[in-house]
Every structure is written in C-alpha cells, then in structure tokens.
Amino acid sequence: MNIDITSAIACAFMVVGVFFAMTSALGMIRFPDVYTRIHAGTKALTGGALMTLVGAALYYPAWQVKAKILLIALFFLITNPISSHAIARACYLHGIKPTVSYKDDYGENLNNNGEETER
C-alpha cells in the first residue's frame, strides 16, 4: 500500500472537515437560542463543508472534476452568509428575541426609528 503525499493531505483535510461538521451539528443541538444556532449551523458548517470539498478535490485525479468541486465550494462561500443573514433578520423582525442577551442595539434602533429607512 503506497501512500503518496497528496492523498495523505486530502485525507487529513477530509477528516478535519468531517470533524468540524460533526461538532457544528453538536453545537446546533446544544446551543441555547436561535441566533447561536445560526452561528453553529451555517458558519461552522460552511468551514467544515469547504474543508471536506477541498479534500475531495485533492483526492480526485482528473482536474476538470477538481474544478467542479471547487466551484461548489465557491458557491457555498458566496451563498451561505446571505442565507444566514436572511434567516437571522427574519427571526428578529418576526419577534423572536434572544433568550439571553446582554446588549440589544438593534431593538432600540427599530423602536426609535419606527419606520424602516431604505433597505
């Protein structure tokens, strides 16, 4: 069994990425409120999925497939912040307050302005 350096690096990337995915899923179960769960579910999972995809791209020999896998990773990198922001804003505007919050500037701002300005 010959282990060359590239596939060893790819396996390391995959293992670390899958570990991050598992811990972010664990955080999604253990964290107390919706916003912290968004932190776990979208941000950390982005890192885990990116690392796993980079590992898969290194593992595969044909480089057209490598480019396609990296394209999927790039798509994740662009769309995940957008969707997590959309969910967080929808949560707040719907009226779900953070359960333990030490500071809430946004609620004060919404109460002061009343009317939302140009969005």
Add this chain to the structure above:
Amino acid sequence: MGTYRKKSILLFVVLFLFWVLFTWKLELPALVVGLALSFVITRISHLSFFPTVHELYRHKEPPLHFRFREAITFFPLYVLNILLATAQVALLALKPHIELKPGIVKLETSIRNKTTLVILANQITLTPGTLTVDIDLAHHNLFVHSINLRTLDADSVRKEVKELEERLRRMME
C-alpha cells in the same frame, strides 16, 4: 459610463470561463454557443442588475478599485478567518458547560460604497463569533450579533470589525 463598460467586459469573460468549466466541450460549436449565450446574458444583466433598477440612488458612491497587492494578503486572511470561526464554534460546542454572552451590537462604518458594504457584511458573517443581522444604508450602520461578548461594552467586536474594514477599504476603495 466607462466603469459600466469595464464591468460588463469582466462579466462576459467570467461567464465564458464558467461555461467552458462546467460543460468542458472544447469543440467549435459548443464554444460558439457559449460565447453567444454569455453575450446575451451580459446584455440582460447590464440592463437590469448593474445600474440597479430596483434601488434608489440617494448618495454619491466613490468609485471602486481592485488592487492586486492588497488582494494577495486579503484572501489568505479571509480563508484563515473562516477556519478560525469554525474552530471557535467547535470549541464552544465541545465545552462541558456552555456559558455564552450573546448580544447585538451597532457598528458605525466609514465605507460609503454599497457593494463594499455588502462584501463587508458577508465577511463579518464568516469571521469568528459575529453574524450580520441587519444593515442601515442611510447611516452606514451594521447590526452585528456576537456569540460571545467578552467585555460588556462591545469594544472587542468593534476592534475586530475595524481591522477587517481597514483591509477591505485599502483593497477596494
């Protein structure tokens, strides 16, 4: 007008590269069809998306640049930030007792360009411990949810975001 033309030429080239990448047919008819399609889509996008029909322009925007020398240090730090964010959430999730101090902080930015603001917001979402909740375009404010306010007056979050903002402004404005 010149920036629009430059932008659409850039979009055309990127679209054609995207077509070649995901079809991978290096023959004459496929390449011709790809050229025609990316030209048509560039025209449509040029009409509808870049001058932004759906928004009102109330402020004058400073023009955008792209400096390669800053970009060389920008993107590796971006990737490093994502990995740090992932590791931080992983450490928080593996702790036996979870004690969080979350809170929403209002940040005032000095960036005036809307596209740069959006890039900054997405970057804040991917950096450790912060998540953009909303954006106030009239006053250039961002509302950031922090997972762990170490000091209760939110100075640490402001300092981190200030650093990101400086780097982004050096690259783009």
Add this chain to the structure above:
Amino acid sequence: MIRLALWGLMIASLMGFWRVIIGPTVPDRIVAADALTIILTTVLALLAVDFGNGIFLDIALAFSILAFADVLIMAKYFEHGELHR
C-alpha cells in the same frame, strides 16, 4: 477513507435531523434543514469521488441552487408572516 467521511457525515445529519423534529420554533427547523442540505451536497461530492463519476457533481450543484432559493423563500415567508409583502 471516503467511507469514514461518509460515516461522520451520517452522524452529523442524524443530529441535524434531531433538531429538525425537536426544534421549538420554526427558524430552528429552517436552520437545521439548511444544514442538512449542505451535508447532503457534500455527501454527493464525496460519492462522485468514490464512484469516479462526475455525474453526481451536476446534481449537487443544481441541488444547492434549489436549496438556496428554498431558504430565501422560507425567510421571506417568516419575516412578514405572509409571502407576498
């Protein structure tokens, strides 16, 4: 090696499934379902590497596009209580 990664992703998706069912509010379920789509896309990419077949990647890309639109629609519905505002 890839089998090991698939095992790990299977456990992660089971934990996400737990949150989908148990979650006390609707956005919890939306976030967990979004996480499940990301995990499923990664699984498709790993299957493409395992079978040595690039076909799965097209499916993964289209699936991630549809999942993104799905999350935006759910967020809009949840933001105003109705879809049309």
Add this chain to the structure above:
Amino acid sequence: MSKSCFLRIVTFLLCLALGWQFWKGILALEPTQIIIGPAAHYIESAAEETGATNIVAAILFDYRALDTLGEASVIYTSVCGIAMLFAKSKFKISSTGLSFIVKRGVSFIIPFLLLYAAGIVLMGHISPGGGFQGGAVFATATILFCIVYGSGFEAVMIKPKTKELIESSGALMFVLIGFVGLWTGAGFLANIAAGYPKGEVGRFLSGGSIPLLNIAVGMKVSAGLSTIFYSMIKLLEFEVTKHPGVKNK
C-alpha cells in the same frame, strides 16, 4: 414534561431507524454489475441508435417521445387552468422584497444561474440534465426575482404575455419537430429514421432531434412554472387589497 419526554424518545427512535437505513446504504455502496431485461439492450445500443450518450435523454426523447409529449401537455393544461382560475385578480401593490444584502448578493449570482440553466438544457444529450431540469432552474431564477426584488420588479422584467408566448412556442416547436418525421414517412417523432443528422457520439452536435426537443421542453417548463408561481402570488396580493384592515406599507 412527560409529553416532551415522549416526543424525545420517539424522535430518538426515528433517528435510530434512519441511521440504520443509512448504515445499510453505506454498506451497499458497491455499484451493481448485473443488468438484465430491457435495460441491458438500452445500455448497449442507445448510444449507437440515437447518438446521445445520456441514456435517460435517449429514452425520454426517442424511445418514448410520445409519452414525453403527453407529460409536457399536462404542464400546459395545468398552467392554463391556474391562469384561468386566477385571471380576475389585478396587480395592485408591489412587495418590498428582502434586505439590501440579499438583493446585491443575489444580483451577483443571477447571471451565472441563467448561464447554468441554459447549459443544463443545451447539454441534455451528453451530460445529466435536460429540458425539465434546466427549465426548473430557469423558473427558480424568476422565483428569486419575485422573492428578493419584489413582484413588481419581476412583472417589469418578464411580462406575463412574453411568458405565454414562450410557453406556446415551446409546445408548437415540439409538435413541429414531430411532424418532420411524419413528412419524411418515418412516423411521428421519429429521430434518426426521419433524417436528422446523428453526428458523432459524444460530440456537442449529435443526437438528432434530441437537443431540439430539449430546448422546446425547457422553454415550456420554465415559462409554465414561473407562470404558476406568479399567478398564485398575484392572488395573494389581491386578497390583501380586498381586506384593508391589513397594514401595508
């Protein structure tokens, strides 16, 4: 307390059952080698007989093209029915859409989304995809317009009459391609036998009439799905204008 405990136990059992299925699935990951019945014939000779390397497209648009015409007409009929049901509603107010970050971010993605959908439709005979899938991705793009920028923006961008025109011309194109087979005496919707050039297997220009049928179905499905979504959104907005008690901005 006991109810939530019961729910947790049931969820745990459900997760265990799902995990057992996943476990069996991962163990059974080896691709099956034995293929019997008509599938063997299709896999062996589909590429030679039709010129398309995507066997699903070959079956869908050559061996059973008549059924595909029927399926496409199902979409056409449902679109007609929904448009007639909701025809009375008038477009009064425009929705505001999501926040600015989403608007600008999606405007970066939309050109690539359109090009990807066009690629899925046009490459239907050599790689996975085809008219139905590509049309669904096109319809996703228009639904994203409606969701993200507000329904007024979509009505300005793509007029409903244009959608109807695209859908009807797609249906007409499908039937005309079929009639070429009748005129040459090879039967309705015949492919290679009707004189369409087969081309070299695996090239971009191959497969006879299959790429043309893909384009027709893609036009039909994309326009049809976005018409269905848009008429339902119009109905919702009509109900808001009817009840003035609802606060709108």
